[in-house]
Amino acid sequence: MKKRDFILIALLLIMSAVFFVYNRKIDEKEGKVIQIYSNNKLYKEISIDEETEFKIKDGSGYNIVKVHDGGVEVTEANCPDKVCVNTGHISKPSQTIVCVPNKLSIKIIDSSSDDHDAIVQ
CATH class of the missing domain: 2.60.320.10 (N-utilization substance G protein NusG, insert domain)
Structure with missing residues (x-):
């Protein structure tokens, strides 16, 4: 794997984490x-x-x-x-x-x- 592959994977993981946290915040609202x-x-x-x-x-x-x-x-x-x-x-x-x-x-x-x-x- 090249350096660009690791950067792409890291960016995808960060974006997934942000989406997950945002989605959990919406569901916590009463x-x-x-x-x-x-x-x-x-x-x-x-x-x-x-x-x-x-x-x-x-x-x-x-x-x-x-x-x-x-x-x-x-x-x-x-x-x-x-x-x-x-x-x-x-x-x-x-x-x-x-x-x-x-x-x-x-x-x-x-x-x-x-x-x-x-x-x-």
Whole structure:
């Protein structure tokens, strides 16, 4: 191996370490607010500390959303693929639940951050 190979390997290891530390920092943030979108419109905003369960109907589709244990999950849906149900319980700001057939999107945000997301129609 030549000197350039060692430099390249060292740079790749350093970049991987930086990415790993940055990713861990994002996951350590605690979410404060759950935002639920139906048909690309904000349907409901709930504190992550609440304990509640409710049904969201959109046309012929429905999702049952349960907020508990510092997170949220979709417990039941009538969509054919059930990806939203199989996603399970989420509790970090970088996690989302999406049900494409029923046009539902659930995300957890850190209310103290200044990050703004845009929904494009």
